[in-house]
Amino acid sequence: MSLDPAARSGYADHPPRMGFFTDTSVCIGCKACEVACKEWNGVPEDGLELTGMSYDNTQSLGASTWRHVAFIEQIDHPGQPRWLMASDVCKHCTEAGCLDVCPTGALLRTEFGTVVVQDDVCNGCGNCVAACPFGVIGRRETDGGAHKCTLCYDRIGDGLTPACAKACPTESIQFGPLDELRDRAQARLETLHEAGVAGAQLYGEDPGNGIGGAGAFFLLLDEPEVYGLPPDPVVTTRDLPRMWRHVASAAAALAAAALISGLGGRA
Amino acid sequence: MAEAHPVGFQWVMEAKQRGATVIHVDPRFTRTSAHADVYVPIRAGADIAFVGGIINYVLQHDRYFRDYVLAYTNASAVLSEDFADTEDLDGVFSGLDRELRMYDMETWRYQRSEVRAAAGDRTPLRDRFTPQQLRQVRRAARGEAHGSGGGAVDPVHDADETLQHPRCVFQVLKRHFARYTPELVAEVAGVPEETFLRVCELVTANSGRDRTTTFVYSLGWTQHTVGVQYIRTAAILQSLLGNMGRPGGGILALRGHASIQGSTDIPTLFDLLPGYLPMPHAYGNEDLDTYVAAESLSKGFWADTRNYMVSLLKAWWGDTATAGNDFCYAYLPRLTGSHSTYETVLSQLSGVCTGYFLLGQNPAVGSANARMQRMGMASLDWLVVRDFSMIESATWWRDGPEIETEQMRTEDIKTEVFFLPAAAHTEKNGSFTNTQRMLQWHHAAVEPAGDARSDLWFAYHLGRRIRQKLAASSAETDRDRPVLDLTWDYPVRGPLAEPDAEAVLAEVSGWGADRTPLSSYTELNDDGSTSCGCWIYCGVYAGGVNQAARRTPGGTQDWVAADWGWAWPANRRVLYNRASADPDGRPWSDRKALVWWDQATRRWTGHDVPDFIADRPPDYRPAADARGTEAISGTDAFIMQGDGKAWLFAPAGLVDGPLPVHYEPQESPFSNVLHGQQHNPVREVLTHPLNLYQPSGDEPGSEVFPYVATTYRLTEHHTAGGMSRFLPYLAELQPAFFCEVSPELAAERGLEHAGWATIVTARSAIEARVLVTRRIQPLRMRGRVVHQVGLPWHWGPNGLTTGDAANELVHLALDPNVYIQEDKALACDIRPGRRPRGPALLDLVREYRQRAAITLKTGTDT
Amino acid sequence: MKRDEQLMVPAAEFGSYYGRPVIKEPVWGAPAIPGYLFLGGLAGASSPLAAVAEFSGRPGLALAAKTTAAGAIGLSVVALVQDLGRPTRFHHMLRVFKPTSPMSVGSWLLSAYGPAAGAAAACAITGLLPAAGRVATVAAAVTGPAVAAYTAALLADTAVPAWHEAHRELPYLFVSSAATAAGGLGLLLVRPEQAAPARNLALIGATAELTAKSLLLQRLGEVAEPYQSGRAGRLMEAAEILTAAGLTAAAVGGRNRIIAALAGAALVASSAFTRFGIFFAGRMSAGDPRYTVGPQRNRKDRKDRGDRGISPPPAGKPARAPAERGDLAAAR
Ligand SMILES: Nc1nc2c(c(=O)[nH]1)N[C@H]1C(S)=C(S)[C@@H](COP(=O)(O)OP(=O)(O)OC[C@H]3O[C@@H](n4cnc5c(=O)[nH]c(N)nc54)[C@H](O)[C@@H]3O)O[C@H]1N2
Ligand SMILES: Nc1nc2c(c(=O)[nH]1)N[C@H]1C(S)=C(S)[C@@H](COP(=O)(O)OP(=O)(O)OC[C@H]3O[C@@H](n4cnc5c(=O)[nH]c(N)nc54)[C@H](O)[C@@H]3O)O[C@H]1N2
Ligand code: SF4
Ligand code: SF4
Ligand code: SF4
Ligand code: SF4
Numbered sequence A: 001m002s003l004d005p006a007a008r009s010g011y012a013d014h015p016p017r018m019g020f021f022t023d024t025s026v027c028i029g030c031k032a033c034e035v036a037c038k039e040w041n042g043v044p045e046d047g048l049e050l051t052g053m054s055y056d057n058t059q060s061l062g063a064s065t066w067r068h069v070a071f072i073e074q075i076d077h078p079g080q081p082r083w084l085m086a087s088d089v090c091k092h093c094t095e096a097g098c099l100d101v102c103p104t105g106a107l108l109r110t111e112f113g114t115v116v117v118q119d120d121v122c123n124g125c126g127n128c129v130a131a132c133p134f135g136v137i138g139r140r141e142t143d144g145g146a147h148k149c150t151l152c153y154d155r156i157g158d159g160l161t162p163a164c165a166k167a168c169p170t171e172s173i174q175f176g177p178l179d180e181l182r183d184r185a186q187a188r189l190e191t192l193h194e195a196g197v198a199g200a201q202l203y204g205e206d207p208g209n210g211i212g213g214a215g216a217f218f219l220l221l222d223e224p225e226v227y228g229l230p231p232d233p234v235v236t237t238r239d240l241p242r243m244w245r246h247v248a249s250a251a252a253a254l255a256a257a258a259l260i261s262g263l264g265g266r267a
Numbered sequence B: 001m002a003e004a005h006p007v008g009f010q011w012v013m014e015a016k017q018r019g020a021t022v023i024h025v026d027p028r029f030t031r032t033s034a035h036a037d038v039y040v041p042i043r044a045g046a047d048i049a050f051v052g053g054i055i056n057y058v059l060q061h062d063r064y065f066r067d068y069v070l071a072y073t074n075a076s077a078v079l080s081e082d083f084a085d086t087e088d089l090d091g092v093f094s095g096l097d098r099e100l101r102m103y104d105m106e107t108w109r110y111q112r113s114e115v116r117a118a119a120g121d122r123t124p125l126r127d128r129f130t131p132q133q134l135r136q137v138r139r140a141a142r143g144e145a146h147g148s149g150g151g152a153v154d155p156v157h158d159a160d161e162t163l164q165h166p167r168c169v170f171q172v173l174k175r176h177f178a179r180y181t182p183e184l185v186a187e188v189a190g191v192p193e194e195t196f197l198r199v200c201e202l203v204t205a206n207s208g209r210d211r212t213t214t215f216v217y218s219l220g221w222t223q224h225t226v227g228v229q230y231i232r233t234a235a236i237l238q239s240l241l242g243n244m245g246r247p248g249g250g251i252l253a254l255r256g257h258a259s260i261q262g263s264t265d266i267p268t269l270f271d272l273l274p275g276y277l278p279m280p281h282a283y284g285n286e287d288l289d290t291y292v293a294a295e296s297l298s299k300g301f302w303a304d305t306r307n308y309m310v311s312l313l314k315a316w317w318g319d320t321a322t323a324g325n326d327f328c329y330a331y332l333p334r335l336t337g338s339h340s341t342y343e344t345v346l347s348q349l350s351g352v353c354t355g356y357f358l359l360g361q362n363p364a365v366g367s368a369n370a371r372m373q374r375m376g377m378a379s380l381d382w383l384v385v386r387d388f389s390m391i392e393s394a395t396w397w398r399d400g401p402e403i404e405t406e407q408m409r410t411e412d413i414k415t416e417v418f419f420l421p422a423a424a425h426t427e428k429n430g431s432f433t434n435t436q437r438m439l440q441w442h443h444a445a446v447e448p449a450g451d452a453r454s455d456l457w458f459a460y461h462l463g464r465r466i467r468q469k470l471a472a473s474s475a476e477t478d479r480d481r482p483v484l485d486l487t488w489d490y491p492v493r494g495p496l497a498e499p500d501a502e503a504v505l506a507e508v509s510g511w512g513a514d515r516t517p518l519s520s521y522t523e524l525n526d527d528g529s530t531s532c533g534c535w536i537y538c539g540v541y542a543g544g545v546n547q548a549a550r551r552t553p554g555g556t557q558d559w560v561a562a563d564w565g566w567a568w569p570a571n572r573r574v575l576y577n578r579a580s581a582d583p584d585g586r587p588w589s590d591r592k593a594l595v596w597w598d599q600a601t602r603r604w605t606g607h608d609v610p611d612f613i614a615d616r617p618p619d620y621r622p623a624a625d626a627r628g629t630e631a632i633s634g635t636d637a638f639i640m641q642g643d644g645k646a647w648l649f650a651p652a653g654l655v656d657g658p659l660p661v662h663y664e665p666q667e668s669p670f671s672n673v674l675h676g677q678q679h680n681p682v683r684e685v686l687t688h689p690l691n692l693y694q695p696s697g698d699e700p701g702s703e704v705f706p707y708v709a710t711t712y713r714l715t716e717h718h719t720a721g722g723m724s725r726f727l728p729y730l731a732e733l734q735p736a737f738f739c740e741v742s743p744e745l746a747a748e749r750g751l752e753h754a755g756w757a758t759i760v761t762a763r764s765a766i767e768a769r770v771l772v773t774r775r776i777q778p779l780r781m782r783g784r785v786v787h788q789v790g791l792p793w794h795w796g797p798n799g800l801t802t803g804d805a806a807n808e809l810v811h812l813a814l815d816p817n818v819y820i821q822e823d824k825a826l827a828c829d830i831r832p833g834r835r836p837r838g839p840a841l842l843d844l845v846r847e848y849r850q851r852a853a854i855t856l857k858t859g860t861d862t
Numbered sequence C: 001m002k003r004d005e006q007l008m009v010p011a012a013e014f015g016s017y018y019g020r021p022v023i024k025e026p027v028w029g030a031p032a033i034p035g036y037l038f039l040g041g042l043a044g045a046s047s048p049l050a051a052v053a054e055f056s057g058r059p060g061l062a063l064a065a066k067t068t069a070a071g072a073i074g075l076s077v078v079a080l081v082q083d084l085g086r087p088t089r090f091h092h093m094l095r096v097f098k099p100t101s102p103m104s105v106g107s108w109l110l111s112a113y114g115p116a117a118g119a120a121a122a123c124a125i126t127g128l129l130p131a132a133g134r135v136a137t138v139a140a141a142v143t144g145p146a147v148a149a150y151t152a153a154l155l156a157d158t159a160v161p162a163w164h165e166a167h168r169e170l171p172y173l174f175v176s177s178a179a180t181a182a183g184g185l186g187l188l189l190v191r192p193e194q195a196a197p198a199r200n201l202a203l204i205g206a207t208a209e210l211t212a213k214s215l216l217l218q219r220l221g222e223v224a225e226p227y228q229s230g231r232a233g234r235l236m237e238a239a240e241i242l243t244a245a246g247l248t249a250a251a252v253g254g255r256n257r258i259i260a261a262l263a264g265a266a267l268v269a270s271s272a273f274t275r276f277g278i279f280f281a282g283r284m285s286a287g288d289p290r291y292t293v294g295p296q297r298n299r300k301d302r303k304d305r306g307d308r309g310i311s312p313p314p315a316g317k318p319a320r321a322p323a324e325r326g327d328l329a330a331a332r
């Protein structure tokens, strides 16, 4: 499977695909990424609720949260107590369900291979919200539009690092050409495996996975679902041809049923 | 560290990736613990027992770095026969005057058989003043003033290089810590034995010629009634292990606000002048000569105190300061005792202090015993608050907790409160001095909005206007001369007439006769030819260039990165780095080479700027009567110390003992296992009806407050909240004040996760949401289970996220050296549900006090 | 576990993050969207019924069906537009044509079908332009079934487990439900003499609907649960009872005006209930991480085992018994 969605979207001559490798093994849960993202992108505050979910009061990604740091307390973890922290973000899928289903073309693929909402086009139909297998994109109550991480399209176009990665003190968020990031991630994974870190695994990077490989992938220390990530997401539109076939035959069946109903002569 | 210094923590993460072992000692499992290789749970307030245990381990197992210890520490010094240790006196040192609550330190001195040349020898203060006057001197935080160089010692004294003399420091140390066994550590600190031994093994295995271990601490070690002694304990251990003055070693104090280091260097503290020069005291510092005689040392760089002081006076009073008028020394104010922030509150309450400036401080929430703070402010005539946010310290008179409890009525409060908007760091030029003593310059990004002005603007223009008024009214009276004679001529810029911050920096850095910028404090003179606003900062404007603004990226220079910012003194990155080489001047190992003696050029050289006299050979030995820097031998690596040595035993300088001892915190559910002496006998207690203490240990009533409480920070908030609770992006990340408790304590007290709890001390009761988490572990010690209650203290009634302030609970019992409050270890009770409202809150607290039979005297024993 | 029942920050043994949804619940609201599904189906099936009625000489049924189709589609478009976050931008739907987006396809379908259905009804009601009316009737009859069916793809082409996993059955369920509704409304509105095609359509639709539903539930396995529990379960059950009742009544007493009307009403209601049931089942399946994680975890484990021929798990990855990992019940 090609990891070059920009080319597929018709960018003949385009820069390398850019993305994120989020290495959660070095995340210190400082949430600088969350704040930097909101500052740069002018994303509004998202509620003042104490959740009781460890130190996570952000709860999940959404229209007004484009980076979300998860906190998982595993004090009884065998060997050593753990407190896992992980900064989640839009995966910028190679096969992006949100983009596929968007009826207006508000969601588009950029020359960097990333997925971006054009706010002035979006009519708030909400289709993308239901289509994202990661629960990333959301519709904002206040303006009715769909919003999510842009991979700082306005920054990377100017050669700047996305705000979240820039703010991350420990380089848990690494930004760069996807190819490089994938190599780095492999090396890091091997190091951790050699160090005997149980459960370390890459998440989302496999081009053979259900979304054709993520543009933002992760190194996790436990199973994805522990972090609130789907273990084996598949872009919904993979099944769409089959769906259309069934829709067509169902429609035909309805027409046929109507015809049959009329048999039996005139009144 | 990950919590409160996340940006600095990146280096810990990097070190870890390169193979460093990270150990975290904390009552709570925090974000830092999550990345530590070893997490050590500990009872808050017991670290001297823990680190003392490691010292004992090192001594018992001969794991100290003998060559280093012999060459660079005072291990061999023999103590005077008058000295008696806590082991001999059940927990106190010789010299304690219980009535005056102070030690006479004379008995802590080294033994000196030969009589030294008397010239310049100071007459001991005790021969000149009454004990009461002496106590006033002591209470002027003299310990802190000596922090940078230690107190005066006799550089020439008896020594035993074999370390066998029963009164040599090494043997005294060994005896002192002999009872700090793994079992005792477990019993006092609740640290499991195997964890403790693992730490001992890791620390000792990673110290020596080839390896160094560093200690990083912050408030978990300082905010105790024995705070300074906590750090002393680490200093002893690091000196024994040979980890001082060497790359990757040392003890790193993580400082607080962005320039808290800067604010002690060029101090906002009552007892210091710039560069750790003691603030003159009414007793003993009558004129420049007596000041210099009293405050300088006969050996080392503190022998040059006169140069530093005269240059400072020249910076302040310019041409007016001449040899003929003692360089205006008389213009300096004098101390008559402690004028710490907490003493100031007492004098507000007693009507002595009637006006108050709060520039960047929110004591109504952030200072211990917050109610007392507000009551103090309510006794003022006027109060000026300069801040970005409408903080509680500016609004207590209309919506503070005392209005709710009906202890105050707005109509009755006479205080006139002025609120002046302050410019933020992004709106002004200036420097930050960080934890590693490095100055970094920041440039204004935008002009301050509205009426906001920088503090520099405020100070300068306030001074200017005052001088105008004084000049008009009282030009001829002497009283105003100190103000009128000040050099107050900073150029101003832009539409707001903002003073040029670089001009201030240049003055701080200093200049010679023709205003040529100085490049090092060694150029300072005492004849009035040099001027320098802070001697340790001398050279930050060397060559007329703002050295602090240098930003050569790390990748384009060597690992010392000397071209990034500027570190005091003299852009030196590791203090006392002479100790990174052996006595002969060769690096202890290639791996740990930092500076060394180059025989060819006969100079010290290396990666860092050598912290030594550049051309002093390792084999130099001073003559017996040598003074000042001449008296520094080729192996006296600790050049600021009066004897050139790292102190395993502190013969002077600390007011509460030459060696650290485990004492229980002011309030503790435990009695002291080690000694009959429960508390630090000379801790500062402030007796006041608003500041009642609880019974401790075996005292009846202590069971009313059975839990240990500690206060701390969250990454998401900043201190008293003025910079976080008012910002939506931060407020939403931690949207409510909560307390952290273990599932076991929750079960014991019926606390519900995400529900409410009320926490009570003798001062007040507050409510918090409950976070029940296994990250807080009950500790087992002395057959008892200790439960701890964690309180992030950032909340107050104003802002977007509001809550009770943890400081309502905290008492004022202070470390006697530096007057820091004991925020980190209290005793409390916790119960389910919200606290009573209105006057009923006071009833609840009163009921607790009655049950514990608390009086004004409770907890004030020596 | 509900948050307020937690005793402490929970340990992460269970396969979810604090029981929080992994995917977003669709922002589509009720009654607008299930209403739209129902009305679109009613319209889409009414148009071919109208054509059959017209060409088989049942003008009463034809008029009723055309009016129904036009009214229903009109209302449905209003419902759809009203559910947009930015209703004034509804025209952006026709900015592009995207076969990967059922909503896009649907928008174009609607813009073809809606005017046709409208014209057919207008001509029938006014009696004007009969030729054009016939053309419109045919056009609506041809596009109507697509309108009734595409909404299945609209739901199925999402990450919502109860919808996506049902992508094979949903189109059939939708068209049969549409047929039930259109036939049912015919029975309700038109005298039995004219209503034979409606009755037939209702009978076929209702039968097919019952079959499609049971097939769907069988095939969905774990993810069938949302259709069987809670609000969705109650709606689906009511729909089933109404369908069965309507079906029986129409079959047995369909020639009696009263019984026919009652049967018709039951069938129309059943169709509406089915759409609401499906809608809420989807919402619920999205809101509970079990339905996202469970099937994916099983699939992944199967794949992982397959890849390695049931060999031991890779180094550093602890084996987990399915029971241990799958205790999704704890996540509730
Ligand atoms: N995000 C953020 N950063 C900050 C600040 C902030 O408010 N927010 N404040 C700044 C300021 S002013 C300062 S001074 C620094 C302070 O930085 P820190 O000292 O790191 O801050 P604290 O959280 O107060 O305390 C540190 C830890 O000490 C632990 N502790 C409590 N009692 C004991 C004890 O007896 N022994 C031991 N070993 N540990 C104990 C607490 O559980 C806590 O985890 O942070 C600075 N940085
Ligand atoms: N219980 C408990 N209490 C504690 C501690 C603890 O650990 N536990 N820690 C203690 C420590 S270490 C500290 S440092 C103190 C901090 O306590 P405070 O200093 O009282 O609290 P801050 O919130 O830091 O107050 C600083 C204020 O300065 C304002 N400010 C920021 N920049 C500027 C500026 O450039 N100019 C002006 N004029 N204002 C500015 C901010 O808006 C803020 O309101 O709290 C102490 N109190
Ligand atoms: S993660 Fe979701 S929102 Fe992001 S590109 Fe993939 S489908 Fe779209
Ligand atoms: S809500 Fe906006 S971005 Fe999402 S599918 Fe609809 S039009 Fe596209
Ligand atoms: S890349 Fe930009 S938009 Fe995306 S999460 Fe980071 S800061 Fe936010
Ligand atoms: S900024 Fe980096 S370290 Fe901090 S929470 Fe985000 S990913 Fe983790």
Ligand code: SF4
Pocket: B004, B005, B006, B007, B008, B258
């Ligand atoms: S707030 Fe500023 S000083 Fe504190 S850690 Fe972050 S960057 Fe450093």
Ligand SMILES: [Mo]
Pocket: B255, B256, B257, B260
């Ligand atoms: Mo601080």
